[in-house]
Every structure is written in C-alpha cells, then in structure tokens.
Amino acid sequence: MTQRTDAFPELQRDLRFFPLGVDQPEQLSTEQIEQYNDKGYVFPIDIFSQSEIESIRGYFDELLPKALEAGWNSYELTNWHKHCQGVWDIVTDCRILDIMEDMLGETVILRHSHFFAKLPGDGMRVSWHQDASYWPITPSKVVSAWLAIDDSDLGNGAMQVIPGSHLKAQVEFRDSTAEEHNVLNQTVEEPEEHGDPPVALELKAGQISLHSDWVLHGSEPNDSSRRRCGLAMRYLSKDVRAYNGWNENSIICRGEEPTGHWAHHPRPDGELIPVKDGSGDPTSVSMEQRDGGNGVRR
Template structure:
C-alpha cells in the first residue's frame, strides 16, 4: 500500500467485517501533565475538551502561511479544499504538527504515555461554499480496535458559528456505535453518512476556537458542522491519535507515528518524517 492509498476511506463492509471492541474507555489519571483533574473528569463526562492553547499568534500565522501555499498547490492540481488527507505522510510541516510536544502532552494526559499519531486531514470551508459535515462518529470510518482513538482539531483560522465551527453532542460518546444512514455527498455533505435525531444522545454545543487553539474529541462523539455562511475561510487540521495498544486493520498501522513512549513495531512500525 502506498501513501496515496490512505486518502481513500475504507467502505463500510470492510470496516464492519473486522472484529472490533466498541465502547468508550474512561481516562483515569490523577497526575496529568498539562490538563487538570477537573478537565479529565469533564472529558469522561462529555467526550470533548476545549479550547486548549497550543500555538501563539506568531506561530499560527506561520502555519497559516504554509497552509495557504499548500491549498494553492492543491487547487492547481484540480482538487478541492477538503482533499488534503494523510498529510503527515507527504508534508514534513504537517508531520511536525502531528508530533508537536504540547499537543501530544494534552493527548497523553487522556490516552497514557504510549501514543500513536496516525492521521491528519485538513477540513477547509471556503467562504460560502455551502458544504456541511453531517452528524457522525469518527469510529464508523476507522478500522481500529478498541475505540480509544481521539481527534485533535487545530484551528488554522478562527472558527465560530458564522463560518461553520464544529458542533458536538456532549455525552453522546457513551452510547456506543450509533445507527446512521448513507448520505449523498452531492447534497452538500462532506462525508457520506448522517445520524438522524442526534439530540436524543446528548447536549448540543457549539465549539468556537481561536486560531492556534485545539479541541479534543472521542472517536465515539457525535459531531458535525454547518455551512460557512460568512465571507471568511474556516480551516481546521484534524490530527488523529490512539494508544499504542490499539490494533489497526487494513494496513492503517503503516501511517502511524510513535509520538510518545514506545510501541510494538509489529503493530506500529512507525512512519518516517517525509523529506
């Protein structure tokens, strides 16, 4: 499998045929490094945590300038603003964002000291593009077991209600795998599935972030976002992590990076930093 193959999401039958343990695993950490014990408790209750400060204004400006260049190159290739996926396997600056020590320390407070970074995908809503992300759980797309993976959402631009910030149903991560139906991407959904009546599973929250801040959410949390109705871009970089004891099917372990601690090289051989 080459690097570009990871841009393709496995079909539901491929994921559904794998033996997976599905259920939220609570964090027990009495001495977190960066988080407080109250934040850890909130994580267990909500399946979401944020905002958390990672990059100052100068650093995120440099990151944004890099993304601007990457996006221009992507458009020149005839691709859209949502197509920059598995970017850490292709672009060294994204690999550096995935392995950022402060980001990883937040994640390690929730997942433990042996952490794998395995995913990176830009979700960039251009002004007025009409695209939305319907309600979904990340775990329905990922051939990983058990369901202990998390997503870090790094705000490249300021994200708010007007330009389509992420929305969550806090507490929905406690319901296991929630039934969903197929969704037509031509109807404006960036993804291909949607959960109906999500309000029965948790409490709705908007999750605005300033550029340079992150949020973290469980792979079982129901989340989505509305279209960007503003004249401002809304770009976020999703960085995916899991503990080293998680097993990846379908060759997905080949894109993992050991970002903290150690891992069995037979399970997670370690993707190198691209040149």
C-alpha cells in the first residue's frame, strides 16, 4: 500500500516539532516540561476531584445516549463545546488552562474537542498515528490534553505512545484498511522504528495526560466489560494558522488573538444536541426538547 509523508502537500506546512514551555512555569514542573519536549508526553496530572469527575461522568452518561439517538456514534462527538455548556465548562476549566499557559504562554486557544467513548467489546482500535498529520495547520504548536472520564488502562484500551517519536516529526503513513477497524484513517507501520518501546498512558478518572501533536500514539480495542471514555482537548499558541475552515470551532480561552484568525465561541446558552440528518448536515435540538424538559445541567 502506498506510503505518504504529507496529507496536505498543497499547504506547504512546516512539518517540524517545536519545543514548548515558558521559562517560569507555575503549575507544571521544569522536569515535566522537559519530559514533554524530550519524550513527547507527560502523565498523570491530577485535575478533577472524585466528586467532580463523578459529576462529569454523569453528565456524559446523559449526553451519549442522546447523541446516539441523534445519529452519531460514540466516536463522533466533536467540538460539542460549541453547543453544550457542560463541555464548554470542561475545556475552559482554569486548572487545565493554567497548565496550558505553562506550555503555550499567556494566550491559549482551544482548537478542537473530541469525546472518545470505547464501548465494551466494540472492536474498534486507534491505529498508530500522529495527530499533526491529519491537521491542516502550521506551525505544529499544539498540546493535546486527554481527560480520563473513566479509568483508562491496558485492559480497556488505554492510549499508548512511542516515546521520542515526536522528534522525527512527520513519518510515513498509509491509508488504513477496513480490516483494522480503525476509528481514524491513517496508519503508521512499525512504530517502534521511530522511538522507544510503547508506554501506556494509564489514568485514573479525573486525571489528564499531555501529548505532542507529533508523538506516535494509538490504542487497542476494548476487550473488557468496562467503558473507556475520554475527552481530547487540543490547545495551541496564537501564531498557529489553520486552513480549510479549521479555525472556525475555537475558543480564545486566555489572552488575546488580535488578528481575528481564530474564532471565539462563547459559553453556550444551554445544552444542544447537534442532530445528524440524512445529508450529514448537523442541526441543533435542545436536550430539553428531547427529554421533555429535563436538560442536563452541571
């Protein structure tokens, strides 16, 4: 199968890894920032208390069946911070933003949010890939925070990374095959050729991991009887530019972005479910309309 090294050659993106981190971090340690730049990831980082993550899990437990009813699958809840107060509140939580400010500086922009809910025995994996390979943005100065809504371990398909692979930046990939049952559509073969042996980012619910947009990562199917749900949040610095409309779903979480390149979505008025109609175009219906007035609130 044909190998490629650039999904968007026409954009002439800067396909390099850029070390991140401010000189005087306040939440992360210097060692954690060095770990991120040297290995491509940091974990675990405590964020939410047990009671807080139980509330978030309960919120998602209400959200997911409504999303399924609206036509989405458990891997398609993308950028719902634009529609749902509860999601917006998570991605703008001050504790997460404090960490991102240590990595990115005083201006922090959320570009993307994505729930990944691996249901027990659903057979889906995430093949080895690099996030930056998918994204029509440049330069690659993006930090992904992955929040464990459920406990995440190898038994239920935790994320694994190839330490040090981010230093190579873009590596060859191919289109995924149907037999892989890949949630995404790119696959990097022989990942250990690009770094150290895999490390599983096992997390307790309420913890986050950070990973570079260039580090190779993936996860195996969830063969357990337990769900594995997480929320991936992609934050970037203000000098990043996007193409193909990828600047339209953002939140200016901290600081200023005077050029107007990045959209800013304020906190939604309520909880809306984007409905996937037959054409694939989303429309919004409120939770209140769908459940007779008992909308989810946190």
